Amino acid sequence: MRVTALLFLLFPFVELAVLIKIGSEIGVLATFALLLLSFLIGVALLRIAGFTTLWRIRMRLAQGQMPEQEVVQGLTLAIAGALLIFPGFISDFLALICLLPVTRKALVGAVLGRVSRRAPGTQGYQPGPGSATPHRPEVIEGEVIHRDEEKR
Numbered sequence: 001m002r003v004t005a006l007l008f009l010l011f012p013f014v015e016l017a018v019l020i021k022i023g024s025e026i027g028v029l030a031t032f033a034l035l036l037l038s039f040l041i042g043v044a045l046l047r048i049a050g051f052t053t054l055w056r057i058r059m060r061l062a063q064g065q066m067p068e069q070e071v072v073q074g075l076t077l078a079i080a081g082a083l084l085i086f087p088g089f090i091s092d093f094l095a096l097i098c099l100l101p102v103t104r105k106a107l108v109g110a111v112l113g114r115v116s117r118r119a120p121g122t123q124g125y126q127p128g129p130g131s132a133t134p135h136r137p138e139v140i141e142g143e144v145i146h147r148d149e150e151k152r
Helices: 002-026 029-062 069-083 091-097 101-118 147-151
Strands: none
Touching: 002 029, 002 091, 029 069, 029 091, 069 091, 069 101, 091 101
């Protein structure tokens, strides 16, 4: 947990250092143009990915199937779009990793595998140590007799 917090605190400083280094190499105007281009691509990606993901989810639901892969792929594309919107080249590189089909399939497979191991009620659920296994409620069978019907 502390390592993650440290990475989030250091990330803007590293991003700024990379921006300064690249800006000194290729010039301020070219650096600004690249940042603006990545921002516009990120906005377009978020719009397109959102609509196509919703369309794919609706198609899978119409077929009576669960759209878990479409949801995770849409989430991956949304993360890539958000990373492109953030100014900086490190975030753009991470977005590129999320956009490449090979790495996106690997990310989707890893996320779905992790979710299926942890989520009760999904295929492949394996309770870990200390987790309670889900139990079924006790069912009591019987008949209902309405007293109003007996008096008639």
